Amino acid sequence: xxxxxRTLPGFMELLPKEQIQFNSMIDxxxxxxxxxxxxxxxxxxxxxxxVLLAKAGGETEKQIYRFEKGENDLALRFDLTVxxxxxxxxxxxxxxxxxxxYQIGKVYRGEKPQKGRYREFYQCDIDIIGDGxxxxxxDAEIPSVIYTTIKSFGFDNFTIRMNNRKILNGLFxxxxxxxxxxxxxxxxxxxxxxxxxxxxxxxxxLQISKEKIDIxxxxxxxxxxxxxxxxxxxxxNFKNELFKQGLAExxxxxxxxxxxxxxxxxFKVDLTIARGLDYYTGTVYETFLxxxxxxxxxxSGGRYxxxxxxxxxxxxPGVGVSIGLTRLFYKMNExxxxxxxxxxxxxxxxxxxxxxxxxxxxxxxxxxxxxINADVYLEDKKIKAKFKYADKLQIPYxxxxxxxxxxxxxxxxxxxxxxxQEEVSVERLLELVK
Amino acid sequence: xxxxxRTLPGFMELLPKEQIQFNSMIDxxxxxxxxxxxxxxxxxxxxxxxVLLAKAGGETEKQIYRFEKGENDLALRFDLTVxxxxxxxxxxxxxxxxxxxYQIGKVYRGEKPQKGRYREFYQCDIDIIGDGxxxxxxDAEIPSVIYTTIKSFGFDNFTIRMNNRKILNGLFxxxxxxxxxxxxxxxxxxxxxxxxxxxxxxxxxLQISKEKIDIxxxxxxxxxxxxxxxxxxxxxNFKNELFKQGLAExxxxxxxxxxxxxxxxxFKVDLTIARGLDYYTGTVYETFLxxxxxxxxxxSGGRYxxxxxxxxxxxxPGVGVSIGLTRLFYKMNExxxxxxxxxxxxxxxxxxxxxxxxxxxxxxxxxxxxxINADVYLEDKKIKAKFKYADKLQIPYxxxxxxxxxxxxxxxxxxxxxxxQEEVSVERLLELVK
Numbered sequence: 001x002x003x004x005x006r007t008l009p010g011f012m013e014l015l016p017k018e019q020i021q022f023n024s025m026i027d028x029x030x031x032x033x034x035x036x037x038x039x040x041x042x043x044x045x046x047x048x049x050x051v052l053l054a055k056a057g058g059e060t061e062k063q064i065y066r067f068e069k070g071e072n073d074l075a076l077r078f079d080l081t082v083x084x085x086x087x088x089x090x091x092x093x094x095x096x097x098x099x100x101x102y103q104i105g106k107v108y109r110g111e112k113p114q115k116g117r118y119r120e121f122y123q124c125d126i127d128i129i130g131d132g133x134x135x136x137x138x139d140a141e142i143p144s145v146i147y148t149t150i151k152s153f154g155f156d157n158f159t160i161r162m163n164n165r166k167i168l169n170g171l172f173x174x175x176x177x178x179x180x181x182x183x184x185x186x187x188x189x190x191x192x193x194x195x196x197x198x199x200x201x202x203x204x205x206l207q208i209s210k211e212k213i214d215i216x217x218x219x220x221x222x223x224x225x226x227x228x229x230x231x232x233x234x235x236x237n238f239k240n241e242l243f244k245q246g247l248a249e250x251x252x253x254x255x256x257x258x259x260x261x262x263x264x265x266x267f268k269v270d271l272t273i274a275r276g277l278d279y280y281t282g283t284v285y286e287t288f289l290x291x292x293x294x295x296x297x298x299x300s301g302g303r304y305x306x307x308x309x310x311x312x313x314x315x316x317p318g319v320g321v322s323i324g325l326t327r328l329f330y331k332m333n334e335x336x337x338x339x340x341x342x343x344x345x346x347x348x349x350x351x352x353x354x355x356x357x358x359x360x361x362x363x364x365x366x367x368x369x370x371x372i373n374a375d376v377y378l379e380d381k382k383i384k385a386k387f388k389y390a391d392k393l394q395i396p397y398x399x400x401x402x403x404x405x406x407x408x409x410x411x412x413x414x415x416x417x418x419x420x421q422e423e424v425s426v427e428r429l430l431e432l433v434k
Numbered sequence: 435x436x437x438x439x440r441t442l443p444g445f446m447e448l449l450p451k452e453q454i455q456f457n458s459m460i461d462x463x464x465x466x467x468x469x470x471x472x473x474x475x476x477x478x479x480x481x482x483x484x485v486l487l488a489k490a491g492g493e494t495e496k497q498i499y500r501f502e503k504g505e506n507d508l509a510l511r512f513d514l515t516v517x518x519x520x521x522x523x524x525x526x527x528x529x530x531x532x533x534x535x536y537q538i539g540k541v542y543r544g545e546k547p548q549k550g551r552y553r554e555f556y557q558c559d560i561d562i563i564g565d566g567x568x569x570x571x572x573d574a575e576i577p578s579v580i581y582t583t584i585k586s587f588g589f590d591n592f593t594i595r596m597n598n599r600k601i602l603n604g605l606f607x608x609x610x611x612x613x614x615x616x617x618x619x620x621x622x623x624x625x626x627x628x629x630x631x632x633x634x635x636x637x638x639x640l641q642i643s644k645e646k647i648d649i650x651x652x653x654x655x656x657x658x659x660x661x662x663x664x665x666x667x668x669x670x671n672f673k674n675e676l677f678k679q680g681l682a683e684x685x686x687x688x689x690x691x692x693x694x695x696x697x698x699x700x701f702k703v704d705l706t707i708a709r710g711l712d713y714y715t716g717t718v719y720e721t722f723l724x725x726x727x728x729x730x731x732x733x734s735g736g737r738y739x740x741x742x743x744x745x746x747x748x749x750x751p752g753v754g755v756s757i758g759l760t761r762l763f764y765k766m767n768e769x770x771x772x773x774x775x776x777x778x779x780x781x782x783x784x785x786x787x788x789x790x791x792x793x794x795x796x797x798x799x800x801x802x803x804x805x806i807n808a809d810v811y812l813e814d815k816k817i818k819a820k821f822k823y824a825d826k827l828q829i830p831y832x833x834x835x836x837x838x839x840x841x842x843x844x845x846x847x848x849x850x851x852x853x854x855q856e857e858v859s860v861e862r863l864l865e866l867v868k
Contacts, residue, residue: 008508393471
């Protein structure tokens with residue numbers, strides 16, 4: 001009785017040629033994060049449920065993979081933020097602050113599987129954590145990292161949208177609508193999706209006075225360049241301290257984002273961005289590819305005042321963003337906008353025209369010693385099968401060794417793209433394929 | 435009420451400076467595997483228990499992490515071989531054979547945690563899978579990959595030990611001891627640990643005749659160079675066909691390992707190597723660092739006739755090896771033989787002597803645009819704190835920007851190792867830190 005091999009729904013499993021593209025994106029993310037000096041950590045996928053769920057509740061708790069093993073109540077991590085909070089508390093004395101860390105790894109959520117939604121997916125996070133305090137200028141470094149990362153994917157036309165939660169919270173305080181803040185933010189978040197009219201309707205449903213709705217809509221209608229928006233916010237002349245603080249912070253962050261060298265075209269203030277999550281307390285970010293808005297935000301995050309409050313009294317503010325790579329890869333693949341060329345791992349396939357492999361193995365070793373990824377075709381098959389192998393794996397060069405080449409100490413190098421073939425010395429081979 | 439943050443026993447969690455070393459080893463393994471053209475795959479950590487346990491039994495089944503989620507009976511992968519068997523069966527039509535794949539990922543075994551034993555650990559596997567058949571010469575490529583990988587760790591004095599299970603099985607057939615084969619192999623496997631005398635004693639306990647024990651011990655005593663051993667095996671003049679086939683295979687593999695350019699000093703025939711696992715049917719490998727034999731084999735594997743027999747009737751022979759990286763890293767760290775220097779992620783820390791960060795941010799951006807990992811110290815702290823940060827993170831250079839440097843368009847570059855400091859132009863800065 002054979003078991004039918006299958007992969008669970010909601011779990012991405014790629015063919016090698018797609019995996020190469022996926023890994024190339026991970027490499028670019030890692031390299032961009034490291035370019036700014038972020039340090040790697042790698043926490044377990046399994047944690048004690050008590051530790052992992054210290055902060056959770058609601059939807060998250062329902063989605064979690066939780067199980068017992070022996071006497072242990074265990075759970076799989078559902079994000080990389082809770083493990084980070086655990087990590088900084090646990091190793092507090094060994095960590096150098098500000099702690100700039102990145103983590104790239106799989107997380108688990110038992111969501112209803114649907115197109116583009118995964119139960120196992122990669123998150124690629126950066127965060128900067130302060131010990132007690134963290135200067136506001138860090139909020140301007142994050143967009144610079146986002147910019148570098150998205151550029152490395154090959155995109156130019158993207159916008160990092162920034163807002164500050166204090167501006168929104170201050171607005172609600174100014175209007176004495178604090179109690180409805182969470183609901184109002186949820187409505188505002190949908191502005192782009194449902195349009196102005198429906199937003200008004202939703203606000204009316206909350207029994208908010210027409211006067212106040214007018215002010216909210218006036219606020220949301222603020223438009224123009226980044227500087228014009230900041231100026232218009234000033235003009236509102238709100239007295240609320242939180243609002244004023246948020247505006248001052250956003251103004252400062254914008255100034256510093258410029259100093260970090262992020263081009264004007266790639267960032268803007270967007271007052272509608274709230275980010276659903278409760279723990280953001282200041283700057284918030286979302287990033288959109290402007291030609292592919294349907295992707296949603298490809299990189300989001302923000303500032304939080306207290307990372308590890310469920311583990312420690314120590315105040316550890318931070319700021320960070322995350323890329324949900326699995327979904328992004330799926331969507332980019334679907335839209336056919338993966339910029340990574342489908343590249344092979346091997347640059348050269350060495351094939352022998354005869355049964356003898358001695359010289360082919362030698363050439364393979366020479367190529368590898370020169371830092372070139374080389375595969376030697378080892379099976380005793382017809383020459384056609386050997387070329388088919390190179391073709392299927394999209395290996396760009398085939399180095400052919402027949403009796404003539406072996407006698408001459410040469411190889412015949414075939415460029416698989418152009419079809420051109422020439423007999424060359426080993427030195428020349430190395431030059432050509434490098 | 436705070437929850438006490440903690441990591442489960444048996445789960446490795448490293449500080450960033452150790453994580454950098456760990457990642458550097460993964461990079462070297464990946465790069466060595468890719469040098470030979472192995473293709474990456476990444477299978478889910480969670481699979482259907484039925485699929486994952488199709489082949490399991492005994493110890494493995496007891497150690498497995500298995501749980502229910504909704505109506506699904508799930509399990510965490512305990513190795514990368516079963517997922518590979520699943521993968522090649524499932525995607526058979528999309529795979530190009532011979533299928534050279536590597537996978538580097540975490541696997542899970544609920545073992546009793548003890549020093550150096552982990553419940554979550556990285557395996558780094560390569561395998562070459564044939565469709566129906568796979569030429570014996572592939573058995574000689576594997577040692578070449580092992581050689582390249584272990585060399586890349588910085589070791590020279592290591593030996594890849596090879597044997598062929600058919601030789602052992604043929605020996606037992608020759609002596610009509612097939613029924614005791616598994617037990618005898620288990621005893622032989624311990625030769626190095628328990629010594630000759632105890633091996634004889636153990637064999638006597640199995641009621642094996644003195645005559646036969648003599649032949650076994652004579653077989654095990656075969657010594658000398660690789661060629662002398664092969665010659666001595668010939669001289670035994672066994673009539674058993676399996677034995678003769680095994681000897682012919684081993685002789686051929688040795689010849690080809692030489693053609694693959696593995697130095698004579700780094701491989702040998704070792705007739706005591708059996709590898710406990712049942713599914714090896716031909717060549718087997720173990721790899722030892724000769725100065726650190728206590729590490730055990732750092733890279734082991736072998737040839738198997740039928741990778742996916744639990745999923746398909748299709749015969750898919752293969753050959754491969756695995757590095758258990760988590761345990762290896764732990765042991766190397768303990769022995770203080772990690773060759774990777776403790777390197778920083780950032781090559782340069784840019785610090786401003788004043789409160790103004792404009793120029794520091796600009797220098798940071800220039801460094802990064804030139805491919806140099808650079809961190810700008812953003813907190814408003816005393817200069818001493820800034821240097822302490824560089825020191826703790828072992829960042830080799832600090833680029834200092836004071837009023838003078840800003841005016842001159844220069845930076846003062848401090849080499850943190852030598853303590854030397856000089857004022858240089860930006861061009862010179864780039865040259866010096868590259």
